[in-house]
Amino acid sequence: MGWEQAKDVKIVTKNFGVADSHRLSVYQQRGGGAAFRKALSMPAVAIVDEVKKSNLRGRGGAGFPTGLKWSFIPKEAKTVYLVVNADESEPGTCKDRELLAFDPHLLIEGMMIASYALGCQHAYIYIRGEMIREAEIVEMAIEEAYAAGLLGKDQAGASGTFKLNITLHRGAGAYICGEETGLLNSLEGKRGWPRLKPPFPAVKGLFQAPTVVNNVETLMNLPDILTKGGEWFANLGMGKSGGTRIVCVSGHVAKPGVYELPMGIPFKNLIYDVCGGIPNGRQLKGLIPGGSSMPPLDASELDVPIEFDALGTDPRIKDVEIKPGVPFDMGGGKRLKTMAGSGGIVVFDDSTDVVALCARIMKFYAHESCGQCTPCREGSGWLARVCARVARGEGEVGDIDLMANIANGIAGNTICALGEATAWPMLGFLTKFRADFEAKLAKARAA
């Protein structure tokens, strides 16, 4: 289905704008709960198959196929944990916070379906510490679900008796806890240091037991996949990405917002049709396509559809380079374009100091590096310092090559992806907006 046909389909935001949408009674009046009842009538393995068929992919950023992730849980596992990643912290991303506030019962139903399919008896929601109000709303929803007997009580299912407990666990301020193994360590009462993989969480996760970590939005798609079918969901999407996609559009657009849109809508349509274009008579200079970890796009790359595979492979997007003509190597000669990431789209107009913007991103990663791996701990600080001095007009000859070399030395050499999250935007900004960096250096030389 082309994106135009799926324009009005709402899956995870269907209850937005409804009065008291966070209450169980309202959720049930609007048909909530039917999907879980259907799930109970099915064998667990049939649910995993349906999710595989749906082409649902992880909405946290990586876009990993959800059904496949589930199928890595060993069949003989006695204790399995489901952990919801609600630690939304990627700059430019503000969808999960709204989903939690408006429709916590859709998340709980998604968790019940996933837990039944996985054989999980205790699921945890790891919510970002700063989201105090959202934590209160989710806690109230969990209490309502217990009071209604949906949680904490035996229920007969086709794959045996099912009983689920849910615990809400608040973080305490650390971006790295959005990385799934950092999150698991944090949940175990440790510093949020990412773990070496393998073993992957599906084999050894929370409390050493097989664990699935899924994003909030990912799980909230499950009820509709169950009631309307995996095939329906897959057909809504594009290529190997099923369903709709939430994008969070911020920065220089007339109508910033959180929008549920068809998978594969091109950036141009999103910015000019949905978001009302660029205000104040300005022109678009570029955008960050999926949270600040992702290499930016320039104004010539806006016809590309917003879809996981397209953003990594579409020939209309230039390769990220370490210097002009030398592509960055992701390993095995694989080139980097960009990624759909978390759906956080940050638009900037032609009045923007792009170097200062990049310096602010580097400052963020330097602050958030957990400190375990030397290339990231030291390199992110170097990048933040050098980029800030270039932005201030105090840059030195060779700073562009210096930043590219540092970034290239971080990527691929760290335990977790925070290394890439630092290096990719640095190299991306240097590739797409090199002239801006050179102009800053020329000005510094003239001064």
Next chain:
Amino acid sequence: MPLEFSAQSRARVEKALAQYPNKQAALLPVLHIAQDEFGHLPDEALELVARTLELAPAHVFGVITFYTMFHREKHGRNELMVCTNVSCMLRGAYDMLHYLEKKLGIKAGESTPDGAFALVEEECLAACANAPMMICGNQYYLDLTEKKLDTIIDDLRKRWQEGKASMPGGGGSPTRTLFGVGPVPGSKA
């Protein structure tokens, strides 16, 4: 005299412990409970938490200092967390931060001498479509303007004078700053 939890906090601790297969996993919830009660986490509170969960104080120290929301020092009761990350920066977040610095007479990373406010430059707080924004307590303040900030500060100060702060605790010493790389243009400081 070692610190003890109040009966109310003790009940919250018991409830938290019941959620996990071991005591260590309750560390973050119990630290939140301790900070709610004592305002910040000095050595006495750290030792209380370590004792309660049968953990080494060094481990608890390592965890407290890893997370930005736990405070070892006294901290202004209304913590204004102003996001200056990309989406907010593009829509004037640094102007908002500097306006608050001027209005409160402190720098980001400091608390007012009366202990009413702490001002913090914060990383992305997941409200990018409503930039610029800040958090205080459980409240999100969105689409900020200088005029809105005037009203918000007046209101918070009034509530504080009435003994209703958005956060427990009290005091007036420096809090924390973002990674020091020198100013980013637009931040003026």
